[in-house]
Amino acid sequence: MHIDPLERKWAYTALGMAGLFVSIIMVDALIHGINAPSHVETIDSARLHLSEEFAEDNLGVKVDAEGAITVRMVAGRYSFYPKHIAVPSETKVTFRWVSTDVLHGVHIPMTNMSTMIVPGYVAQVTTSFPKPGEYPVLCNEYCGLGHDHMWSNISVVAKENWTAPTNAPVTGDAK
Amino acid sequence: MNDAVENKFILSHLWVAFGAFILACFMGVYQVLERSGFIEALTSPSVYFASVSTHGVLMAFVLTTFFIMGFGYYVASTSLKIPIWNKPLAWTGFSIALGGTVLAAIPLLIGKASVLYTFYPPLLAHVSFYIGATLLVVGSWFWCAIMVVMFYQWKKANPNQPVPLAMFATTANALLWLWTSAGVALEVLFQLIPLALGWMDTIDPGLARTLFAWTLHPIVYFWLIPAYTAFYVFVPKQAGGFLFSDEMARVAFIILVVFGLPIGFHHLYMDPEQASGWKLLHAFGTFVVSFPTLITGFTVIASLEIAGRLRGGKGLFGWIGTLPWTNPMTLSVILSLLMLIFGGFGGLVNASYAMNAMIHNTAWVPGHFHLIFGGTTIIMYFAIAYYFWPILTRKPLFSDSLALIQLWTWFIGMAIMTTPWHVLGLLGQPRRISSVAYNSLLTLSWDPYEFVMIFGGFVLLGSACLFIYNLAKTQLSSASAEFVQQVEYAEPIHAVESLPEYLNDFKLWNKVIAVLMFISFGVPILQFFFMDTFGSSGWGY
Numbered sequence: 041m042h043i044d045p046l047e048r049k050w051a052y053t054a055l056g057m058a059g060l061f062v063s064i065i066m067v068d069a070l071i072h073g074i075n076a077p078s079h080v081e082t083i084d085s086a087r088l089h090l091s092e093e094f095a096e097d098n099l100g101v102k103v104d105a106e107g108a109i110t111v112r113m114v115a116g117r118y119s120f121y122p123k124h125i126a127v128p129s130e131t132k133v134t135f136r137w138v139s140t141d142v143l144h145g146v147h148i149p150m151t152n153m154s155t156m157i158v159p160g161y162v163a164q165v166t167t168s169f170p171k172p173g174e175y176p177v178l179c180n181e182y183c184g185l186g187h188d189h190m191w192s193n194i195s196v197v198a199k200e201n202w203t204a205p206t207n208a209p210v211t212g213d214a215k
Numbered sequence: 216m217n218d219a220v221e222n223k224f225i226l227s228h229l230w231v232a233f234g235a236f237i238l239a240c241f242m243g244v245y246q247v248l249e250r251s252g253f254i255e256a257l258t259s260p261s262v263y264f265a266s267v268s269t270h271g272v273l274m275a276f277v278l279t280t281f282f283i284m285g286f287g288y289y290v291a292s293t294s295l296k297i298p299i300w301n302k303p304l305a306w307t308g309f310s311i312a313l314g315g316t317v318l319a320a321i322p323l324l325i326g327k328a329s330v331l332y333t334f335y336p337p338l339l340a341h342v343s344f345y346i347g348a349t350l351l352v353v354g355s356w357f358w359c360a361i362m363v364v365m366f367y368q369w370k371k372a373n374p375n376q377p378v379p380l381a382m383f384a385t386t387a388n389a390l391l392w393l394w395t396s397a398g399v400a401l402e403v404l405f406q407l408i409p410l411a412l413g414w415m416d417t418i419d420p421g422l423a424r425t426l427f428a429w430t431l432h433p434i435v436y437f438w439l440i441p442a443y444t445a446f447y448v449f450v451p452k453q454a455g456g457f458l459f460s461d462e463m464a465r466v467a468f469i470i471l472v473v474f475g476l477p478i479g480f481h482h483l484y485m486d487p488e489q490a491s492g493w494k495l496l497h498a499f500g501t502f503v504v505s506f507p508t509l510i511t512g513f514t515v516i517a518s519l520e521i522a523g524r525l526r527g528g529k530g531l532f533g534w535i536g537t538l539p540w541t542n543p544m545t546l547s548v549i550l551s552l553l554m555l556i557f558g559g560f561g562g563l564v565n566a567s568y569a570m571n572a573m574i575h576n577t578a579w580v581p582g583h584f585h586l587i588f589g590g591t592t593i594i595m596y597f598a599i600a601y602y603f604w605p606i607l608t609r610k611p612l613f614s615d616s617l618a619l620i621q622l623w624t625w626f627i628g629m630a631i632m633t634t635p636w637h638v639l640g641l642l643g644q645p646r647r648i649s650s651v652a653y654n655s656l657l658t659l660s661w662d663p664y665e666f667v668m669i670f671g672g673f674v675l676l677g678s679a680c681l682f683i684y685n686l687a688k689t690q691l692s693s694a695s696a697e698f699v700q701q702v703e704y705a706e707p708i709h710a711v712e713s714l715p716e717y718l719n720d721f722k723l724w725n726k727v728i729a730v731l732m733f734i735s736f737g738v739p740i741l742q743f744f745f746m747d748t749f750g751s752s753g754w755g756y
């Protein structure tokens with residue numbers, strides 16, 4: 041096989057570039073633990089109201105005994121429940137999203153809180169919000185004719201001004 | 216080797232493709248207008264989503280499949296210099312695919328299949344949508360079989376000879392498509408059709424998404440390979456030079472096919488049903504397939520440089536000016552590569568496992584694929600059409616200057632439409648929304664970009680109309696039947712006399728693909744049968 045020396049050099053350069061990108065991703069994922077939401081955990085979407093974890097009074101922001109913050113949210117055509125939540129800035133928050141019906145996606149613009157919400161699965165994302173402010177929570181996967189209207193709100197409150205919701209802490213199995 | 220019957224057969228494919236294309240372009244302009252919300256009277260989610268579903272299916276499945284089949288038949292018969300094998304079978308494939316298209320179009324147009332071209336369950340369309348889409352794919356399998364048979368017919372008649380590059384690439388694409396379409400075929404046959412007919416009560420959307428992801432990545436190479444084929448086998452000759460390397464072209468096609476297949480999970484980065492290890496494995500493969508594209512870029516630019524220098528270009532960049540910019544094929548490849556540079560950059564962002572969270576399912580994504588699919592790929596379909604039309608109709612092209620204007624306006628329109636679309640995504644706008652109903656200040660920042668997008672959409676529609684007009688005028692003209700032009704395949708600077716079997720056949724590569732597919736999809740698919748999963752019932756119309 042005939043390969044021109046210049047092309048050979050280019051091929052090595054191309055492989056080097058791809059290698060560099062892959063290494064950055066691998067270092068981020070394996071050393072810094074920056075991973076996409078990949079928490080393979082199933083749940084019966086048809087019986088969410090009967091499940092302990094996603095029963096109505098358990099939704100929203102909860103702080104457990106160790107102070108870890110978990111937010112449980114339900115997506116259903118065409119809203120996210122609860123409609124409004126408040127979380128502290130610069131603090132680790134674990135979101136657990138489930139769908140009652142079809143496929144949804146959720147994104148809080150300008151943040152990396154993004155995940156698909158697949159019926160039958162719990163989508164778990166842990167992140168923290170550096171900047172306080174009011175953010176919309178938008179459905180970003182087509183879920184039916186009312187998809188445009190599927191959104192809710194989140195307030196990111198400066199860490200020092202935030203107070204935990206008063207209801208008793210619950211222990212979910214957030215890992 | 217290309218008689219009138221074959222010409223008619225190939226033109227039939229291309230007209231179905233471009234008919235779908237122009238219809239979808241009109242829908243596209245309606246969509247950019249509607250989604251902006253600037254015209255109150257236009258607002259209607261039900262019409263919008265019926266339109267986007269139809270536009271997506273027409274562009275992604277109908278335009279491409281029919282174009283690729285027609286292109287493949289032509290390349291096979293002219294590069295191998297043998298007639299199309301088994302014409303009745305070929306016509307049968309065409310009819311099945313066309314019948315399927317019509318069957319799917321009916322529910323789409325009346326809003327009974329507004330599930331978008333990705334039809335993610337448990338949203339459920341009317342069953343005739345799924346059956347129609349299946350028939351379209353089944354029809355294309357006839358084409359795949361005919362390509363493979365012709366490849367081996369030629370090899371048998373010419374033992375130890377290198378298969379012409381154009382046919383090597385086309386057969387690679389046929390095999391790629393057989394492997395690619397298997398994923399979605401499994402999803403449709405074992406999940407969606409049974410659910411739509413009520414034979415099953417529930418399905419697992421996680422499994423459905425995994426199977427769809429199998430198809431969703433390599434399908435883009437199915438669309439792209441004809442464009443790359445033109446880069447290698449037509450462009451160098453049209454520009455007045457030679458192909459820089461025939462062998463590296465084969466290497467590029469092989470890597471595209473082999474590594475394009477096992478990497479679909481980059482569409483599932485944000486999904487909960489697959490674990491991060493599998494996603495990382497697919498992320499790795501995704502960067503591997505950037506390699507053949509970088510090699511293609513090099514070979515094409517090197518071939519153009521040879522042409523430019525042969526035409527008297529001097530100095531480091533002088534050869535660019537001496538290229539035949541008024542040759543539609545040459546102009547197209549330049550514009551196509553420009554769009555590939557920007558689209559490729561966007562693709563790197565999408566492929567980056569963690570950065571993906573920032574743009575996933577935002578307006579950035581349609582911005583990206585309009586640029587790289589509607590732009591890079593489709594502009595080469597135009598170039599191929601301009602090149603083939605005079606040959607197939609035996610009439611000179613109605614207007615060369617109109618063709619050049621059309622190519623430039625398509626490029627400019629794409630730049631105008633997709634740049635703001637990317638920005639909207641970074642500003643948080645979701646894709647696939649028919650109006651902006653969020654009561655949030657953020658949305659105020661979107662308006663100017665919507666406005667520019669609309670302008671770009673109109674430029675593109677105008678360009679698309681010019682394209683169809685030129686082709687129709689050419690075919691309908693009463694020009695002399697004496698006009699005969701032959702297709703010319705580019706010669707490599709180093710003629711290839713013999714090739715190792717692995718660069719001249721796919722037997723080895725099919726085995727490699729089978730192993731890679733098993734590694735990257737085996738456990739991720741089997742897990743659904745070992746985990747305690749819960750089905751979802753369908754949500755229809």
Ligand code: HEM
Pocket residue numbers: 239240241242243244246247250267270271272274275278331332333581585588589590593645646647648649671672673675676679
């Ligand atoms: C006149 C030119 C075009 C215009 C104005 C246009 C506009 C649009 C718009 C506004 C959408 C809806 C996006 C959304 O709601 O997120 C869309 C979707 C789509 N377009 Fe185009 N388009 C054009 C040409 C093309 C071309 C040439 C292709 C590819 C060959 C293409 C492929 C698609 C696909 C596959 C979708 C479906 C996306 C989805 O379901 O999310 N379009 N187009």
Ligand SMILES: [Cu+2]
Pocket residue numbers: 144145179180181182183184187188190
């Ligand atoms: Cu939605």
Ligand SMILES: [Cu+2]
Pocket residue numbers: 431432433435479481482
């Ligand atoms: Cu992909």
